[in-house]
Amino acid sequence: MDIYCLWEFRKEYEKLLKNNSYSYLEEEIIKCFKDQQSAKDCLFGTNLNQSHTTPYIKKDIGGRGGFRLYYIALCDKNILCLGFVHPKKGAKGSDNTTPEFRSQLQKDIFQSLQSNSALKINFINNSIAFEEPQ
Amino acid sequence: MECVSSKETINEIVGVVNDVSYSEKKDSHLSNDDINKFLDDISLLRNILDQKVEAIDNINQLLQKISWLKDLDDDCLKLLNMLIIVGKDFHNNLTKGFSTLDKIAEKGIAVKEIFEYKECVEDLSDILNDLDMVFFIFPKDENFVKITNMLSIL
Numbered sequence: 001m002d003i004y005c006l007w008e009f010r011k012e013y014e015k016l017l018k019n020n021s022y023s024y025l026e027e028e029i030i031k032c033f034k035d036q037q038s039a040k041d042c043l044f045g046t047n048l049n050q051s052h053t054t055p056y057i058k059k060d061i062g063g064r065g066g067f068r069l070y071y072i073a074l075c076d077k078n079i080l081c082l083g084f085v086h087p088k089k090g091a092k093g094s095d096n097t098t099p100e101f102r103s104q105l106q107k108d109i110f111q112s113l114q115s116n117s118a119l120k121i122n123f124i125n126n127s128i129a130f131e132e133p134q
Numbered sequence: 135m136e137c138v139s140s141k142e143t144i145n146e147i148v149g150v151v152n153d154v155s156y157s158e159k160k161d162s163h164l165s166n167d168d169i170n171k172f173l174d175d176i177s178l179l180r181n182i183l184d185q186k187v188e189a190i191d192n193i194n195q196l197l198q199k200i201s202w203l204k205d206l207d208d209d210c211l212k213l214l215n216m217l218i219i220v221g222k223d224f225h226n227n228l229t230k231g232f233s234t235l236d237k238i239a240e241k242g243i244a245v246k247e248i249f250e251y252k253e254c255v256e257d258l259s260d261i262l263n264d265l266d267m268v269f270f271i272f273p274k275d276e277n278f279v280k281i282t283n284m285l286s287i288l
Contacts, residue, residue, distance in 0.1 A: 046264045047201040049272065054285035055202075058264065064253045074288060088253075096260040099271050103278045110281050113288055 001038050004118035005082040006108060010130055013085060021090045026128050028062040029069070029085075034123050039073040039080055048102060056106050065089040070102070072109045081118055083109045176243055183247040190228075190254045197221070197261045201268050214269055221262045228255045 005013075016022040036042050045059030053076060059069045071082040083105045087093045097105075112118040120131040200214065232252060239248040272278045 043202070046198050046261065046268070048264070048268055049278070049282040049285075050201075050268060051282055051285065052202075052204065054282070054288075056282070056285075060257070064250055072285065074285070077288070096263055099267050099275070102267070103272070103275055103281075106278065106285075107281050110285055110288070 001033075001036060001042075001078050001080065003033060003080045003082065003121040004113070005121055005130070006084075006112050007117075007119060008108070009082050009084060010119055013128075016085070016087065016092065019090075019092065022067075022087055022092070024062065025067055025085065025087075027126075028067060029082075029128060030123055030126060032059070032061050032069070033080070039075050039078050042071075042073055042080055043075075045069075049106065056102075056109075060088075068097075070097075070105055072106070072113075074113070079113075081109050081113055082121070179238070180244050180247045183244060183251045187247070187250050187254050190251075190258055193221075194254065194257050194261050197258075197265060200265060206269070211269060214265065218262050218266055221258065225255065225259045225262065228258070 013025065016025050033042060043055060043057070045057050047055045048058055049056040054072060054074055056072050057070070059071070061067050061069050065088055067085050067087050069082065070084045071080050073080050084097075086097075109118075116133055118133065120133070122129045122131055200217075203210075206214070232255075235248045235251070239245045
């Protein structure tokens, strides 16, 4: 399974990692996906677009008061693309995202995958490495 | 004379201490029984909150599963609409006790349990709003539907 993400996702992720309260985000993302064999194994949380082949998923990670992760799974291509993550609590914590935000995010993920501009995510030695597109 | 006066003063203080000591012995406001009852009440509150958290977590998981159901017809959507309304009413009832719980937590009592309880109640509200979006808002959003369909041709 290949995992990609938006550039905006990386920006937000790196910003959060600098904050001590959220430094466990990296570990939680790895825990969530590292041992999954295929995109079909990542169909959990809430399915926002009612699709079963290309679901747009909202998943809580990191336990109570942890993070909310938004991603799309392309089951037939065995690909995930992470779009956005935010903490639920603390200084950078925020409420549930709006329908407008979610609609735009789905579009952003689609366009990023279509134009092959998404960053590839690799799990190396229990850390996340971003690979820019060729 | 001074010595007699000092003796009287000391005697008066002894009397005061004796009185307080006696009444404390006789009618203590912090008897072991009272303290034990207080601790029992805290323990009971913790257990009640834990049980509520378990029940609400279970509901939250069931509600999330609904978003993965296929081929929902009009009857299903009507039922789902009713479920969302009932769920929101349930959520409103749960939040009514929040201010009391906040005051208890401020005193350092059952802090973890109160935090977890409030979190899962907030999750319930978020999941109900998610279901509303999934089944009643996004299907009317032409752009959203179009992009969802286009994902399958990637």
